[in-house]
Amino acid sequence: MSGLVAAIEASKTGAKVLLIDKNANAGGQLVKQIHKFFGSRRHYAGIRGYAIGKRLVDDALTNGVEIMLNSSVFSMFGTEMGIIKDGEEARWLRAKKIILCCGASEKAIMFPGWTLPGVMGAGAAQTLINVHRVLPGKRILMIGSGNVGLVVSYQILQAGAEVVAIVEALPKIGGWGVHASKILRCGIPIITSHTIKEALGRRKVESAVIVALDKQNGLSSKTERSLEVDIICLAVGLKPSIELPLMAGCETMFLGSLGGRVPIHDENMETTQEGIYVAGDCAGIEEASTAIESGRLAGTAAAEKLGYLSKESAYDSKEKIRRVLNDLREGPFGIERMKAKKLLNQRAKTLYIHNDRGKTQDA
């Protein structure tokens, strides 16, 4: 999603943009998001995710973005990279600016039985039902009550399976209340201060044992409960996919509130490697609206550096985007991310003191 947005933004200024995606469709996670999005009109609010994806692809093509699908980047040397297309044809490409929007991958928790068939990431279940139209099982246990756990549980219900319960280790629900309320009205219990103890089954998951957590986060064995389920979905967080930024030599920083190790980037989304930008979840786990804005920011900044935008007009558009980003990060769900992003930007500034890029930074 942030990649498409960045491509559109840069392309609008006259820059020549090639969009590379390893999947059969551009748009990242949008392809499987069948729920209506939140946000403002600027962020396609009220429209279902997959429909936003279609719109963005149309926009990109209209603006002259070249889209190369089924293509993986397998190596990066500065702004040069090796690509393999359709699993067979290798290419070598060089770009003046590269924006990496590699997204995120699902985290997992380990427990006895977690390697049994039937234990999967919530995102995997979502791909199965919404992209491949395959129901992974009949009775599902969801671990994690963040927005991913809540939204995917709802979509599993829509697909026709039962969600037996959502289990959350913290004493409170992680995701937005409206998603939780929707799930509760469907009669699905959200069990807080509980975790999964083990998954049982001979060849695949046949049941799960959940248990309450005491104040020291120990398992209180008296509270064990066995649930008959055939699928256990893990929705325990995402981490930025930083393989390509690492390969390109970008320096990283660990920030728990952004999901883990994140490429250090400045207020233009540029990393410590000049000419390489990051946007979307690979620049720190946030939500859809911020992914859109970070893509816009990276696209605009890259186009400016290439000379397609005057310093003044680029400054105005970037400041506008930054204001929106700040607004999005306000409130109880975003404040920690706002702080973490500020830290990243500061760290980038400190690093630039040691090279000549500091001079070209805004303000």
Next chain:
Amino acid sequence: MHRGISLTGSPSIQELEESPGFPSKRRLLKGPIAVIECVQEIPCDVCGLICPYNAIEVSTLKSLPKLIEEKCEGCGACIPLCPGQAIFLVNHNYSREKALISFPYEFTPLPEVNSMVEAVNRLGQVITKGSIVMILDRESFDHTVVISITVPKKLAQQVRGIKLHREE
């Protein structure tokens, strides 16, 4: 019991009554009115943009929606468009004994009009039976249908949906 939305997943009566989207008792008794159950400041302003009577105000992206109850005509346009499915329509004066509750629904198969269904409260507990009066499914709703059911008046502020209708 209700202890607040971040603990239970369901807004408590206190949270609802303190939120600016919840209509007053006086206005509720007058007839159809939107009931906005959005009590957390999340970045969203869809309802503020789509109300044909400008009866919903969302001053900044993060503000809670404010219902201007004198302006609300009870048309229900907001119900299928709220991405959080947090808006309901309550018509307290539907008949002498019954109130009409309208809510969003996104499951198939749909129940039949005039059939009796099990009505649930905010926690998904079946608390009464209701009769389906109307099912609206318009293209502009984009696959979120609006179901209206009659329930006893005294449960008008409790019923918020129906038990999922599944094929036997």
